[in-house]
Amino acid sequence: MAEAQLCAVKRAYLEYEEFANSKLCGRCLPCLVAAPLVFDLLNRLQKGRANKRELEELRFLAQGVVLTARCKFGQEALEKLGKSLEEAALEFEAHCEGNCPQHACPELIRYRIDPERCTQCDLCRALCPTGAIIGDPYVPYSTDNHPYFILAAKCNGCGVCVSACPENAIELV
Amino acid sequence: MAGMVTLTIDGREVTVPEGTTILHAAEALGIEIPHLCYCPGLEGTGACRLCVVEVEKVRGLVVACMRRVAEGMVVHTNTPRVREARKFVLELLLSRHPGLCLSCDKSGDCKLQQYAYELGIKRPFFEVRDPGYEVKDDLFIVRDYNLCILCGRCIRVCRTQGADILDFMKRGIETRVGTPLDRPLLESGCDFCGSCVSVCPTGALMEKARLGKGREWELEKVPSRCSYCGAACELNYHLRRGEIVKVSSPRPVAYLCARGRFGYGYLQSGERLTTPLVRRGGELVPVDWDEALSLVAENLHQARERYGAEGVGGILSPLVSCETAYAFQKFFRAGLRTNNVDCGLRVGAGLELLRHADAVTGGPEGYASWKDVLEANVILLVGDVCQRVPATWGYLKRAVGRGAKLIYLGFYKDRPARLAHVWLQALPGEEPLVLARLAWLILQKPTYRTLAERVPYFASFAEEVERLARVEVSVPEENLARAAELWSEEARGVLLLPVDGVSPATGKAALNLLLLTGRREKALFPTSAFVNAQGVWRLGGVAEFFPGLRPVSEAASEFAAFWGRVPNGTPGLSLTAMLRPGSPVKALYLLGEDPLGSYPGSGSIAAKLGELDFLVVQDLTLTKTAEKAHVVLPLASLPETGGTIIATHGEKHHLSSALSPRILMPWQVFALLAAKMNLELNLSAQELLLNEIKAVTPEFGLVPAERKLGFWELGEVGPGRGDSQLKLTALAFYPSFYRQDWLKLSGLEVLLPYEGNFVALSPEEELEEGAVVEVSTPYGAFTTRVHLDKALPRGVAAVPAFSPAAAALFPLEAPWGSVPASIARA
Numbered sequence: 001m002a003e004a005q006l007c008a009v010k011r012a013y014l015e016y017e018e019f020a021n022s023k024l025c026g027r028c029l030p031c032l033v034a035a036p037l038v039f040d041l042l043n044r045l046q047k048g049r050a051n052k053r054e055l056e057e058l059r060f061l062a063q064g065v066v067l068t069a070r071c072k073f074g075q076e077a078l079e080k081l082g083k084s085l086e087e088a089a090l091e092f093e094a095h096c097e098g099n100c101p102q103h104a105c106p107e108l109i110r111y112r113i114d115p116e117r118c119t120q121c122d123l124c125r126a127l128c129p130t131g132a133i134i135g136d137p138y139v140p141y142s143t144d145n146h147p148y149f150i151l152a153a154k155c156n157g158c159g160v161c162v163s164a165c166p167e168n169a170i171e172l173v
Numbered sequence: 174m175a176g177m178v179t180l181t182i183d184g185r186e187v188t189v190p191e192g193t194t195i196l197h198a199a200e201a202l203g204i205e206i207p208h209l210c211y212c213p214g215l216e217g218t219g220a221c222r223l224c225v226v227e228v229e230k231v232r233g234l235v236v237a238c239m240r241r242v243a244e245g246m247v248v249h250t251n252t253p254r255v256r257e258a259r260k261f262v263l264e265l266l267l268s269r270h271p272g273l274c275l276s277c278d279k280s281g282d283c284k285l286q287q288y289a290y291e292l293g294i295k296r297p298f299f300e301v302r303d304p305g306y307e308v309k310d311d312l313f314i315v316r317d318y319n320l321c322i323l324c325g326r327c328i329r330v331c332r333t334q335g336a337d338i339l340d341f342m343k344r345g346i347e348t349r350v351g352t353p354l355d356r357p358l359l360e361s362g363c364d365f366c367g368s369c370v371s372v373c374p375t376g377a378l379m380e381k382a383r384l385g386k387g388r389e390w391e392l393e394k395v396p397s398r399c400s401y402c403g404a405a406c407e408l409n410y411h412l413r414r415g416e417i418v419k420v421s422s423p424r425p426v427a428y429l430c431a432r433g434r435f436g437y438g439y440l441q442s443g444e445r446l447t448t449p450l451v452r453r454g455g456e457l458v459p460v461d462w463d464e465a466l467s468l469v470a471e472n473l474h475q476a477r478e479r480y481g482a483e484g485v486g487g488i489l490s491p492l493v494s495c496e497t498a499y500a501f502q503k504f505f506r507a508g509l510r511t512n513n514v515d516c517g518l519r520v521g522a523g524l525e526l527l528r529h530a531d532a533v534t535g536g537p538e539g540y541a542s543w544k545d546v547l548e549a550n551v552i553l554l555v556g557d558v559c560q561r562v563p564a565t566w567g568y569l570k571r572a573v574g575r576g577a578k579l580i581y582l583g584f585y586k587d588r589p590a591r592l593a594h595v596w597l598q599a600l601p602g603e604e605p606l607v608l609a610r611l612a613w614l615i616l617q618k619p620t621y622r623t624l625a626e627r628v629p630y631f632a633s634f635a636e637e638v639e640r641l642a643r644v645e646v647s648v649p650e651e652n653l654a655r656a657a658e659l660w661s662e663e664a665r666g667v668l669l670l671p672v673d674g675v676s677p678a679t680g681k682a683a684l685n686l687l688l689l690t691g692r693r694e695k696a697l698f699p700t701s702a703f704v705n706a707q708g709v710w711r712l713g714g715v716a717e718f719f720p721g722l723r724p725v726s727e728a729a730s731e732f733a734a735f736w737g738r739v740p741n742g743t744p745g746l747s748l749t750a751m752l753r754p755g756s757p758v759k760a761l762y763l764l765g766e767d768p769l770g771s772y773p774g775s776g777s778i779a780a781k782l783g784e785l786d787f788l789v790v791q792d793l794t795l796t797k798t799a800e801k802a803h804v805v806l807p808l809a810s811l812p813e814t815g816g817t818i819i820a821t822h823g824e825k826h827h828l829s830s831a832l833s834p835r836i837l838m839p840w841q842v843f844a845l846l847a848a849k850m851n852l853e854l855n856l857s858a859q860e861l862l863l864n865e866i867k868a869v870t871p872e873f874g875l876v877p878a879e880r881k882l883g884f885w886e887l888g889e890v891g892p893g894r895g896d897s898q899l900k901l902t903a904l905a906f907y908p909s910f911y912r913q914d915w916l917k918l919s920g921l922e923v924l925l926p927y928e929g930n931f932v933a934l935s936p937e938e939e940l941e942e943g944a945v946v947e948v949s950t951p952y953g954a955f956t957t958r959v960h961l962d963k964a965l966p967r968g969v970a971a972v973p974a975f976s977p978a979a980a981a982l983f984p985l986e987a988p989w990g991s992v993p994a995s996i997a998r999a
Binding site: 029032037 | 210218219220221222225233234236254257258261262264265266268269298299302322323324341343344345346347348
């Protein structure tokens with residue numbers, strides 16, 4: 001579910017990566033030096049670790065390379081990036097605040113277990129690859145078993161628990 | 174006007190030749206367009222995008238270093254869009270430039286720093302990321318690719334005039350500059366010409382010796398000339414508190430070899446002599462100048478009295494200035510009234526060939542210049558010029574890059590052989606035969622025969638060529654035919670001839686080729702290993718000529734008027750005659766010469782030095798010969814004395830004193846000696862000497878000599894093919910130099926295998942690398958190591974020219990060509 005969707009940031013990243021792996025030659029300076037910067041900034045955005053200022057840096061890069069790069073491949077790659085920066089400005093800004101509106105960036109996804117629907121079957125906790133889910137399995141008539149809960153700091157947003165839950169009790173925040 | 178284009182730059186009109194770049198057109202108007210990857214003297218690549226400008230009616234920005242001008246073009250070099258683009262490029266570069274200008278040695282000379290200042294970048298916009306490359310600590314050069322901005326200048330200069338070992342490695346964001354397989358420079362075949370360091374706009378490439386010794390603005394830049402070989406390349410010494418910190422070329426791409434750029438250590442070595450030494454009880458002890466000079470004056474005077482004019486002699490180095498040489502010969506000719514004055518140019522055929530060269534070209538005016546080499550259509554390269562005079566390599570490579578055809582005559586498969594269109598691999602001793610064969614092939618063409626028939630001595634020449642052309646040589650016939658075709662058919666031809674490095678027969682045969690094809694002026698480029706060979710021999714530094722090339726017998730009375738003393742009218746002994754055991758010379762003065770270290774025939778020279786009553790050596794350091802002397806005097810080097818020098822290709826230069834010596838200038842020494850002998854010689858100041866030279870010899874003896882034109886007879890030439898005896902030859906291995914001790918003191922001997930003490934053999938011989946062997950020739954034996962060299966043909970062994978091995982194994986009278994040798998394990 002999470003892999004199927006693309007947000008503007010992820011799309012921009014993939015497009016740029018394709019350019020970097022095929023056309024980027026390194027024989028003129030702007031592309032060559034801008035590439036690691038672009039990758040770095042887009043990565044940070046996807047992880048919610050970028051701020052507004054870094055978004056500015058990205059805009060500056062896009063404009064500058066379009067102005068100075070030698071070939072049309074280099075110019076077009078950054079022109080595309082510039083266009084998505086403009087068209088999806090809100091989405092990019094949301095990433096700066098740590099939200100991915102499309103819920104496509106795994107690092108920015110937050111899940112929550114609805115205690116009303118949870119039957120404490122323990123399936124999600126057993127499957128979680130990062131051990132982010134805590135809670136006690138259901139014991140009839142016991143009163144002190146803890147409800148299931150996702151630790152946001154450990155969760156990597158992989159979505160295994162969501163697809164595994166028989167009760168559809170795990171939802172996106 | 175045809176071929177001219179008018180365009181407007183920043184509102185001002187300019188007319189420039191067609192094909193000019195916008196950058197150059199702007200320069201003509203005094204408008205400077207910032208550039209990083211473009212370097213004057215190299216082709217532009219348009220990589221850095223810093224020189225972008227706006228051109229009306231052109232969408233997007235254009236690169237000024239690449240775009241050629243067009244009629245009616247309207248260019249704006251300083252619009253907001255252009256400034257924005259430039260700022261962007263600089264921001265990008267700064268984002269991967271982790272250097273700290275505060276402590277960078279390049280600070281003050283760094284292009285990146287300059288442009289960041291000009292564009293007003295106070296703080297980098299992007300966070301600075303360190304590429305984290307390892308700093309490569311190479312010989313003479315430190316390469317810190319973290320500071321590299323990938324402009325590619327070093328790569329292009331290496332390709333244009335260097336060893337062509339640098340290139341971009343990897344691709345895309347991992348691109349960086351490197352050597353093949355990323356090995357150290359020495360292993361990659363680097364020449365250490367330092368051109369890359371010279372063109373690097375940032376601190377990525379720097380001279381190792383300068384690190385930590387001062388920033389650019391703390392250094393005092395003194396223009397001078399290289400005092401190694403006859404090319405006398407222009408250079409600048411950068412001094413801090415009187416100490417040389419680095420050497421730079423006048424223009425970034427101007428070629429300097431490893432000797433010029435990194436070999437200044439001998440000038441400020443701790444081994445330099447500072448006080449005179451006198452032999453007392455078998456030991457050399459330091460004394461003051463007065464005492465040493467009294468001793469010298471007394472002994473020279475005594476020898477002159479007792480043995481006559483023949484009993485005293487002086488040998489001077491062709492590495493001193495004209496003024497020093499003039500003062501020296503005047504001291505001997507006028508003061509001691511002997512004509513036993515000679516210089517190191519006598520060793521080899523240099524003197525003879527320079528005289529013949531004058532006859533062909535009508536004096537140095539008619540020599541080819543570097544420009545003629547660059548613009549030649551065909552170049553004939555004889556022997557190991559590129560190792561003896563490395564600057565020729567830089568120019569040769571450029572000339573071939575511009576379309577010149579290169580004919581290389583030599584047995585050593587060095588770089589010229591790979592660059593050459595025709596490589597005539599004549600074995601040692603075969604060179605005159607191959608040249609004669611070329612002459613014969615050219616004579617088969619009726620046009621050239623008719624032309625040549627007008628040159629005097631044609632009949633005997635044709636006969637000799639006919640005879641020599643029949644001797645079989647090891648060069649394939651088609652190569653000879655192709656070379657003859659190129660040499661006779663191409664328009665502008667230049668002969669690069671190492672006058673002191675070939676046999677007289679080879680030299681004369683090569684000059685005959687010039688005469689044969691009617692190339693008399695601007696076609697001969699003579700080279701030698703001596704910075705002032707031309708000046709010294711033209712100013713009386715050789716036994717048979719007074720200053721201005723006046724023959725001794727005619728000139729003695731003439732010079733009596735100038736000098737106020739009647740000189741001796743009988744010709745003096747040459748250097749070879751003076752150093753022959755049993756010669757009448759009993760007191761010898763050596764100025765800057767080290768016969769035991771750099772002359773061939775060291776065995777017989779040592780014997781002769783033992784016979785002397787009195788030996789004075791004046792030199793930079795305590796040389797092998799100086800150790801045997803009775804009095805040793807310190808000598809001021811050429812950069813210290815300054816003065817006039819004449820490069821072997823005929824250019825005259827006046828040098829100012831670049832370094833301050835702490836010792837007496839050579840002419841002051843002669844003046845003091847003259848005073849002690851009660852002689853009036855007027856030697857006390859450089860200006861006096863210069864004025865006197867000007868009065869005595871118009872134009873330093875560079876005036877067109879009388880043209881005694883005519884083909885030369887080659888005389889005895891070696892056998893052709895079919896000789897199975899191992900041939901030993903003295904070959905210059907880069908950066909071999911006449912004074913090997915200078916290389917040692919400068920730390921350059923590491924560029925030679927086994928520090929220059931080896932005998933090179935073809936790998937086909939049955940000996941292994943590093944084996945200790947004894948080489949013996951009819952003239953001596955020498956124990957050394959084997960160095961296997963793929964560039965040598967089978968049956969030929971080579972020892973470095975001017976090395977102790979060459980000194981021991983060759984005769985003083987004929988150090989060229991080859992001698993039969995045998996090699997056995999020691």
